[in-house]
Each structure stands twice: as C-alpha cells, then as structure tokens.
Amino acid sequence: MEKSFIFLIFLVLTHRSSMQEDDNAYSKIPAGLKIGIGEASYQTEGAWNISNKGESIWDNFVHNVPWKIDDQSNGDTASDSYYKYKDDVKLIKMLGLDYHRLSISWARVLPNGSADSINQEGIQYYHNFIDELLANGIEPIVTIYHWDHPQVLEDMGGWMNESMATWFTEYAEVLYRELGPKVKVFVTINEPQILCFQGYGGTLIAPGRNLGPAGAYTCGHNMLKAHAKAYRLYGEKYRSAQNGKLGIISHCSGFLPETEGETLPSETAYQFRCGWISHAIFVGDYPQLMKSKVAEVSRNEGLSESRLPKFSPEWIRYINGTADFFGLNHYSSYLVSFPTTTIQNDSFMLDDSGVSIRSDPRWEAGSLKRFRIIPEGFGWLLRKIKSEYNNPPVYITENGLPDNGGLQDYQRIKYHYLYLKEVLRAVQRDGCNVQRYTFWSLLDHFEWNSGYRHTFGFINVNMTSPGRERTPKLSFSWLQNVMRTRQLQPPILPPSVNTTTNHQ
Template identity: 40%
Template sequence: MFPPDFAWGAATAAYQIEGGWQADGKGPSIWDTFCREKGRVFEDQNGDLACNSYELWEKDLACIQQLGLTHYRLSLSWARLLPDGTSQNVNQRGVQYYNKVIDDLLASDVSPMVTLYHFDLPQALQDQGGWKSPDIAALFDNYAKFCFQTFGDRVKLWITINEPYVCAKLGHEDGIHAPGLKDKGIAPYVVGHNMLRAHAMAWHSYSSTYRAKQKGAVSLAINSDWFEPLDPGCNEDIAAAQRAIAFTLGWFAWPVFVTGDYPEVMKSAIDAQSDKLGYNGTSRLPRFSSDDPTILGTADFFALNYYTSRKVTPRGSCEHTLSMKSDQDTEEVLDPSWPICGVSWLAVVPYGLRKLLKYIKDTLGNPAVYITENGFSQVGPLQMKDVQRCEFYKSTISEVAKAVQEDGVNVRGYFAWSLMDNFEWADGFSVRFGLFHVDFSDAALDRTIYQSGQEYAKMISKNKSGQSKM
C-alpha cells in the first residue's frame, strides 16, 4: 500500500503531443527548426501534428479518466504562450488552451503537475544565444512569473526545467537533440549553469511573490540512471561509479540540495582534464558568483526521471580530448542479464530505481520525491497485449513500494511515461512509450489502451480502494 495522498500519474510534453505548430499565433521552437534539418530525426519526421492534442484534448482527457489518474504531468509550450519568448507579446489563444486543459483536469478531480520547459525553447531566443547566453536566466524567470500569475491559482505542482542534463549534453555536445550543437567540453557546462541560474531565479520569484497565496511547490526534474561499479571489489570501478553519478544526478542535485555548488568529484575531474589540455588553471565549469541567485534550497521536492541502470568502469585510455566523456572518464556496461526494451540503451532494471531512491534519501537530506518519468518502450511490430510492459510496471511499482516501506524513502508519487504514444524526439514515431496506442496512420489519431494501460489502471484502483479502508 502507498500513502493515501500518493500521486498516481502519467506524463507528456508539449512538443511531443500537441501538434498545432503554427496554430493560432504560436511561434516556432528549436524543435520545429531542428526537425526541418535533413537527417536529424528518424525518417525526417516532426511534431507538426504529433497526437494533435491541441485540437483533440478531449481524447487525452478521456484517456486520463479511463486510467483513473489522480495527477497528470504536462508541459507548457513557451512559444505557444509567448511566441517571441517575452511577455511583451502574449498569445491569448495559447493561454485559453492551457486554461481549458487545467480547468478540465480539475473538474475531473485530476491535479495538474505543470512543467515550464521541456526542451522546446522559442527559436527567437535561440537566435539570441539560447541557453548558452547568460541573459536566458532572466528571460526564463519572466516567462515563469507570467505562468505563475496566469495559472498558479490552480496549479500546485510546478517543474521549472525538465532534464537539464539532456538539454545540455544531447543538445549542445552530442548534437542529437535541438538545437543540434556539438560544442564539446564547454557548451554543456555553460548551458547547465544557466539552467540552474534560471531555475533558481524562478523558484525565488515564486517564493517571494506567489507562494503565500497560491501555496504550491516548485522543483526541477533531474534525470539519472543508477550507476554501480562493474566490480564491487575494485576501487577504480567504485570511483568510476561515483564520477558517473556526480556528472548526472549530482551535476544538478548537489547545487540545489547539498552545497549550493557542483560536486567536488565533478569539479576536480574537469579541472584535472583541463590542466592536461593546457587550460592553465582556468576551469571550463562555470563558477557561481555573488551576482547569481542563491541555488541551495531552491526545490520543494525532488523530481526524478529514471529509466535504466549501468555498471561502470574507468575508460582505461589516456584520451586528452575536449568532451564531457573524457572529463568523466567512465565506460558504461550493460549487464547481459538485463532485458532490453525497444531502444538499445533502455535496459530494464527496476531494482535500480529503488537503489537510486535510497541514494537520494541518504545523500540529499531525505526530500519528498516524485518519480516524474519512468517507462518502457516498444519498437517494431505493434503489440497491444504488451505483456513485457505489464510486467515492467508491476516490478517497478513493487520496487517503489519497497523503497517506501522498507527503506523509508518519502516517495509522494509516480508518473508513467507516457500517457500515449507520441513524437519521441530524434526517434520520431518509431519508439512507443504510451499507455495508449495512437494510430498515426489515421487522420482520426484514435487512442486505444494497451494491456499495460489496463494493468496500470487496476494498480491505481487497487491502491485507491486499499487507501479508503485504512
């Protein structure tokens, strides 16, 4: 059994489901631009239409009601609300759309968790330097204040930024997410730094102006795998696992929850590599200054996106190249006993979530935790009777229950990724994470529940009924 007020949710993101990319005054985002560059996305697909949730919201709401969710995590499209990225130009049709979504959820007794930024920066701001520019923090803060003012009377759970690690590394070092840059070893740290500054400014704005009246909670969603040493008896492997978690979860969790600064393991690794590359004492990892907002304490809960785990060992090479990978000096290994679901990187390791939850409790001061994303993908032939995914959800939620009951982790909610099949970033529509299947070959874009969706609904119902007897 989970606590009576446990949040049972599913999650989505605006660019992945909404479509309506030019509808009613919406401005372009970096993902609109990225998808138009040949070879960036599977079969050059894009999110122009996606699930067409902009026009078919009632179908989404019916799916939410069918599952019996208590919470629904959605993101706002910054470019739909503020087409040029600034509150000088408000798109009222975008405001009306999100007002309807929020009001319909509440009328259905479903609480919204709203993400302000889920990868889709307005292109107008990218043209001014995007997340590499220090000015972006104040621009984001103004956007956040607009959203708090407009929707905060009804929204009680806010996520400022989703997965800053992914935006920084995949978007600015690897080049496989928008904006598609490959500025290795420098840009990702600058981007991560500016995202932390932006998050902190927004959190302080909420606390000083809106919290007393709106009584909500604000955090940022941090993604992390669980990392453990390839050989638990090998000191080098233990150190490598510590570096791996410092460079992912620690990169953003340490400044917010622990010290107000980056992990020492991360700082020393980057500085050591910088010295080898001739930087002469100049760090590539930006330092927080007295002009920056206070970072420490700027989260009212821990929002965790977890998908998989890795065994870790040192790379074993003396590579002196400029990249995050060289700085981290780790090699990630898949345990052959872990089943792979769909995409090659996604090994199914439910126990890794429990271990990561306990790590968060033990190292970050036992915060309240919402698991804001967790899911299982399908590729290839469609399986509506997705037995493996059913088993995945049962096993994973069982591990979360153990974390709550046996490890004493303060888990407040679980959000499955995703409510429905959608545009899965660079994988386009080839990868399906949904609890509902969406038929993208048909103009009606009908949503049909998978067996896993039915099983998830049963788990939610069982826990609700169990709670009513407590």
C-alpha cells in the same frame, strides 16, 4: 534422517512464506503515494503553427535537418492533443490516476519569447486543458519548460546566453500569474542534463549546437541560474497566495559497479550525471569531485582554466535551497568502472568523469537498447538520493520503457510492475521519501530523435490516420486494475516473459 528431512521441509516452507510476505508487503500502494501519468507539449500537441504560435527550436530542427530524426518525421501534428485534449482527459480519468503532468509550450504562450507579447489563444488552450483536468478530479502538474523554447531566443544564443535566465523567469511569471491559482505543483526545467549534453554539447536533439562539454556545462550553468531566479520570484510574489510547490527535474540513472564493493566509479558517475544539477540545489555549488576532475582534465588539455564554469559565493547561496521536492526522471541503469584503456560509452558522453558506462547485454532491453530492465538500479538510486540530500520529498516525474508499438505490450507491464515494486520497497523498507510516481507516457507520441519508431504510451495512437485515433493497450487495463485496487499485483504474462530479470 526423518528429523532432518522434516527440518528441511520446514526451512523451505518458511522461506516460501517469507518470500510471499515480502511480495505482499511491497505491493500495496500507500495512501501517501500519489500516482500519475505524463506528456510533453512538443511530443503530443501538434498544431505547430496554429493560433499565432511561434516557431520553437524543435519546429526549426525537424524542418531544417529532418535527417536527424530516425524516420524523418516531425511533431507538426504529433498526437494531435491540441484538439483532442478532452478525449485524453477522459482516458486519464478512466485510469483512475491522481494527477497528470503536462508541459507548456513557451512558443505557444510567448511567440517571440518575450513576456511583453502574450498570445491569448495560446494561454487559453492551457487554461482549458487544466480546467478539464480539474473538472474530472485530476490534479495538474505543470512543467514550465520541456526543451521547446522559441527559436528567436535560440537565435540570440539560447542557453549559451546568460540573459536566458531573465527571459525564462519573465516567462515563468506569466504562467504563475495565469495558471498559478489552479496549479499547486510547477516544474521549472525538465532534464538539464539531457538537453545540455545532447542539444548543446552534441547534435542528437534540438538545437543541435555541437559545442562539446564546455557548451554543455555552460548550458547547465545558465539553467541553474534560470531555475533559481524563477523559484525565488515565486517565493517573493506568489507563494503566499497560491501555496504551490516548485522544483527542477534531474535525469538520473542507476550506476552499479562492475566490481562488487568498488564504490568510487558509481559515486563519480552519479556526481557527473545527477549531482551536477542536484548538488547545487540541495547542498550548494557543484560537487567537489566533479570540480576537481574537470579542472584536472582541463589543465591536461592545456586550458588556462576549468571548462566547468564557477559560481560566485552569491550565486551559490542563491541557488542553494531552491526546490520543494527532488524531481526525478529515471529509466534504466548501467555498469560502471574506471577503464584501463579508452573505450566508447554507450550512452551520452561525459568524458571528463573518466568512468566507463555500459549496459550488461544479459539485461533485458526495450526496443531502444539503452533502456534495460534493471529495477535494482532504481532502488540504488532512490537510496542514494535519500543519503545524499537528507531524504528530500521525491517526485518521480518520468518512468517508462519503449517498444516498437502494438497493443499487446506485455514487456511494458513487466517493466512497470518491477519498477513500481522497487519504489514501494524503497519507501516501505528503506524509508525513502517518495511522494509521487509518474508513468511515462499516456500516449504514443513523437519521441524526439527516434521519431515514431519507439513508443512509450499506454494508449496507441494511429499516426498514419488524420484522426489520430486512440486505442488503449493491454497495459492500460493492467494500470486500471492497479489503480482500482491500489494494489500492485503480478501481471499475467505470456510464457516467454517472466516477472524476474537476469542480473549479474
């Protein structure tokens, strides 16, 4: 009996020691993993009609259909970063981060959308911003397009017009020529999946065209062509001198099976949501599973051909290989299954997949209920990308959690602690080639159709004050400590908040 008791104590102590070792093993940020933070132009800049800037699709959207925004607000002033960028750079430096991801307003640089009419005041603003970052030892990562093209191009069809690929490439060349000598990482397009389905397939975000799945697929088709043309142009004319890297950003969730061991729903959801854009770039063409399913649904609906456009063999070859890294925005995960009856998905719809997508109500949620804290889904996704595309360099370009404001943002600290730990586990245990991790976001800002009701920032912005004063939140101090030590330590949280999640 005594020997058994001693052996039991030995097992408990060994297990506890193993857990502590595991916790420590995935807490240190390796030297090869760069850590940064990001923002997008329309969400933060304001100055919507200053210094010859043209009207963007978001300017048009918020001014003409303000009821589409939860609080009927807009980004006319937003976080006022157009005037306060130097203050923001100081805050980034205080955090000790390696880089800052910013985006360029197409309408600020090319007010009428055309490269033959460059707004010098607009391009100078971005020169100044990037110079300020570099002077403070912060690397700039530049997103060429983050959902805010000039309204004049939308009037000509926007992403429904195949010519948009040419207009985009001409715009990108202006940025390569002007900013390329200072910028070593460009992102061509941010999240085609979201913009195409919510802005062209539906009405949630600008331009709100409501063209259904066929419109969304056409949008993505033209975006892939635009991305590839911009990537090839950089290689032909600028890469040898500037030595930069280019990629596109996919929005990808984690897809966990409702029934353990059932892999097909997860695979299908992944290919429709993430593979739709990524497969064409890293493998070639759309995923076969997606092509087959869309073709079948289209036939059943009486269509003469699939509503998913087809690439010619020449375009398949041209698009394939047009990325130096896998750009990834990730926020949350879902349970997936093939339903026996038709049910409403609780995220943006992709009916052609036939997959039911839902959140487990037991998973802790941010202020927007679709943002659930389920870090194991992030690990699933990173391992999926590794196996699907031969372990490419992964740049995580957005990761964050919304809340309703306030300075004591304990839940945000919990979220980032758990999610960054999952990244470190994927890197160190699973060999995933993650090279950058980007917190989203630096500031509270205009959150698209949610307005200012939900915030992602490490820094509070007083949106009711003309001065838009900045106040660091509790998470700001936590992140400072993480970057100072390059060590991910468990946060000190109130008793009501744990550092674990309730999983199924």
